[in-house]
Amino acid sequence: MVREPSELAEVAQRTWVIWAGLFALGIGFGVLVTGHGFPWWLAPLMSATMFAGSVEFILVGMLAAGAPLGAVALTTLLVNSRHLFYGLSFPLHLVRGRMRKAYSVFALCDEAYALTANRDPNTLTSGSILWTQFGLHASWALGALSGGVAGAYLLSGLKGMGFVLTALFIVLTMDAYRENPDRIVLGLALGAALVAQVVLPGSMVLLAMSLFAIALIARSKSARPGHVLGDFRA
Amino acid sequence: MPDAGYIAAALASAVAITVTLRAIPFGLKALVRESALVTNLGRWMPLGAVAILATYCVARIGASGVPGEGLGELAGVAVTVGAHIWRRNAVLSIVLGAVVCLVIANVLPS
Numbered sequence: 177m178v179r180e181p182s183e184l185a186e187v188a189q190r191t192w193v194i195w196a197g198l199f200a201l202g203i204g205f206g207v208l209v210t211g212h213g214f215p216w217w218l219a220p221l222m223s224a225t226m227f228a229g230s231v232e233f234i235l236v237g238m239l240a241a242g243a244p245l246g247a248v249a250l251t252t253l254l255v256n257s258r259h260l261f262y263g264l265s266f267p268l269h270l271v272r273g274r275m276r277k278a279y280s281v282f283a284l285c286d287e288a289y290a291l292t293a294n295r296d297p298n299t300l301t302s303g304s305i306l307w308t309q310f311g312l313h314a315s316w317a318l319g320a321l322s323g324g325v326a327g328a329y330l331l332s333g334l335k336g337m338g339f340v341l342t343a344l345f346i347v348l349t350m351d352a353y354r355e356n357p358d359r360i361v362l363g364l365a366l367g368a369a370l371v372a373q374v375v376l377p378g379s380m381v382l383l384a385m386s387l388f389a390i391a392l393i394a395r396s397k398s399a400r401p402g403h404v405l406g407d408f409r410a
Numbered sequence: 411m412p413d414a415g416y417i418a419a420a421l422a423s424a425v426a427i428t429v430t431l432r433a434i435p436f437g438l439k440a441l442v443r444e445s446a447l448v449t450n451l452g453r454w455m456p457l458g459a460v461a462i463l464a465t466y467c468v469a470r471i472g473a474s475g476v477p478g479e480g481l482g483e484l485a486g487v488a489v490t491v492g493a494h495i496w497r498r499n500a501v502l503s504i505v506l507g508a509v510v511c512l513v514i515a516n517v518l519p520s
Contacts, residue, residue, distance in 0.1 A: 177412075187432060189501075190500070190501070191503050192501070193504050193505055193508075194504075197504075197508070207444055208474060214417075214465060218417070221421070222498050224426050225421065225425050226421070226424055226428055227428075228428050230468060231424070231428070235420070235424060238420075239412060239417060239420055240412070242412045243414065243420075245416075245419055245420055245423060248420045248423060248424060248443045249423045249427055251426070252423070252424040252427045252428060254430070256427065256428050256431050257431060259428070259430055259431045259432045260434055260435055261435070261455060261459060262432070262455075262459070263432065263434065263435025263436045263438075263439065264435045264438075264439055264448060264452050264455060265451070265452040265453070265455045268416075269434060269452075273517075280432050281429070281436060282429055282490045282517065283434050284519045286463060287488050289459065290456075290459070290460045290463065292456070293456035293459070294457065294460060295497065311422060311459070316486065323420075326466065326486070334485060334512065334516060335476050335479045335482070335512075335515040335516050336434050336479050336482045336486070336508075336511045336512050336514075336515035336516065337512075339483050339486050339507065339508050339511040339512070340504060340508050341467060342464070342467035342468065342471075342483065342486070342487065343486060343487075343490040343503065343504040343507040343508060345460050345463040345464035345466075345467055346464045346467075346468075346490055346491060346494075346505050347490065347494050347500045348460040348464075349457070349460045349464045350459045350491070350494050350495075351498075351500065352456060352457040352460055352461075353461075354498075356457060358457065358494050361454045361457050361458050362458070362461055364458065364461075365457065365458030365461040365462050365465075366465060368458075368462065369461070369462045369465035369466065369469075370465070372502070373465070373466075373469050375517060377469075380466055380469065381462060381463065381466050384462045384465070384466070385459065385462060388462060389455075392450065392451055392455070392458070393447065393451070395450070395454075396446065396450040396451070399446075399450070403455050
């Protein structure tokens with residue numbers, strides 16, 4: 177029998193280090209927000225409602241400068257368009273209940289996608305997916321709250337806190353490749369990333385995901401239909 | 411501080427756009443049902459997406475210009491990769507890399 181507490185325990189054991197990293201990054205975000213002259217509650221409010229780390233850091237400066245709403249919207253659209261590529265392979269069908277599905281879509285950040293989409297669906301449950309997302313969400317928002325309240329007194333002098341996420345994506349890439357050693361997919365992704373880094377470093381992730389998706393579409397179209405269907409049935 | 415109405419409007423539009431972007435692919439998937447293309451994208455995208463995010467993070471190392479941080483992160487990457495080849499324990503690899511990164515970034519330069 178799988179009970180709720182054991183799902184939480186399993187998720188916590190697997191992802192606590194990411195929670196710690198997001199908490200620390202959240203503190204940095206809270207300090208940044210109050211540093212721009214905003215009240216302490218804005219950082220946790222932004223983090224709880226948007227739950228999209230990188231664009232929040234960018235928006236703080238824009239809000240402080242009173243940037244036009246159109247510019248805020250366009251920036252959010254550009255930075256977060258990479259999320260368009262996540263839903264296709266996120267196991268939302270495993271999440272039970274309309275409200276829970278809605279929360280799962282709302283809280284589909286990079287880390288939530290990376291921590292679930294590469295796992296064997298048989299090891300995932302509705303509860304484990306939701307705990308994974310909620311743990312990330314709570315860590316990020318509580319970190320922002322702590323940073324907003326305690327401000328510069330808290331860890332803000334510490335350098336390199338963001339490294340946890342770098343390490344996470346490296347480890348997940350290695351695990352995903354070991355699980356499914358598809359050299360073509362890895363080569364196309366790395367090639368797209370390198371091209372995007374050279375051509376448009378400011379929007380590297382979005383351009384890389386787009387190039388990668390185009391390459392995958394081309395690969396899918398060029399594959400023999402019978403072969404693809406055979407794989408799908410197996 | 412800019413006025414509260416402006417902050418509320420900016421935040422609301424940013425939230426709406428983010429949630430919409432996250433929801434669109436689920437709508438698309440329901441629309442096309444089972445197609446070979448969607449199946450293939452679903453199978454290939456997870457590995458590629460994390461590889462792109464990892465490359466993004468590594469390519470940004472040193473971009474902050476904070477002394478010692480770049481060096482600490484580079485060492486952290488090496489330790490994380492090494493530890494992961496060695497033990498295949500994700501938490502261990504991340505913790506070891508992060509500790510090395512934090513020590514080098516905060517202790518060594520000053």
